[in-house]
Amino acid sequence: MDSEIKATRLADLVNYQKESVVSKTLIEKKAGTVTLFAFDEGEGLSEHTAPFDAVVYILDGHAEITIGGKAQTVMAGKMLIMQANVPHSLHATVQFKMLLIMIRGE
Numbered sequence: 001m002d003s004e005i006k007a008t009r010l011a012d013l014v015n016y017q018k019e020s021v022v023s024k025t026l027i028e029k030k031a032g033t034v035t036l037f038a039f040d041e042g043e044g045l046s047e048h049t050a051p052f053d054a055v056v057y058i059l060d061g062h063a064e065i066t067i068g069g070k071a072q073t074v075m076a077g078k079m080l081i082m083q084a085n086v087p088h089s090l091h092a093t094v095q096f097k098m099l100l101i102m103i104r105g106e
Contacts, residue, residue: 061096
């Protein structure tokens with residue numbers, strides 16, 4: 001076991017950058033990935049689908065997330081589940097950070 005392992009505040013592991021989306025992959029395995037994102041205000045991801053289920057947890061700020069044509073504002077401390085193959089998008093109405101857990105297994 002690594003003696004350098006210590007508890008960390010997730011939001012501190014990725015920083016905002018002006019007019020950018022920053023991502024940092026924490027775990028990348030055959031079974032799935034865990035990735036942190038920091039979105040500057042006004043940034044986002046256009047509508048797309050993913051072949052796997054995913055969990056999104058908002059760490060800081062809030063975002064408008066649209067899943068299957070239904071938009072909702074998701075605030076820090078909240079999470080949602082995105083089912084595989086359902087169109088989704090997001091827009092940063094303010095700066096926000098999120099944790100994305102993608103599950104590749106069945």
